[in-house]
Amino acid sequence: MSKKLYVGNLPFSVTSEKLKEIFSAYDSTGEVQVITFKNSGKSKGFGFVTLANDEQADKAKQELNGKEVEGRKLFVNEAKPFDPDAPRKPRRGFGDGESRGRGRFDRRKDDSEEGESEDNDDESEEKTE
Secondary structure (H helix, E strand, O other), X not given: OOEEEEEEOOOOOOOHHHHHHHOOOOOOXXXXXXXXXXXXXXXXXXXXXXXXXXXXXXXXXXXXXXXXXOOEEOEEEEOOOOOOOOOOOOOOOOOOOOOOOOOOOOOOOOHHHHHHHHHHHHHHHHHHO
């Protein structure tokens, strides 16, 4: 029976052909697919490989998980079927979520912070004199 593996953290330059090459040492490789964006055709950074032999699939998972390819460590695991009814993780946002419009890169300061930084500058000037 065949086993399907999920391969994550792929370099964006890896194509389906390159992925098949990476897994070629493990028995006969069946379907190999790097997942891409519909509009641009660029890689999403993950793909799937189907191996005909379960033992070879387990060996590939063990040997290739964590292997570095073009500066990125691969994540190889057994693929799980997609369940559209499964609860999804909430999307990550920017900032802390409480202060809408004020992310961590916002340069605005409170009055107290501005006063403190000015005082610190005066003290450092006095020490150097």
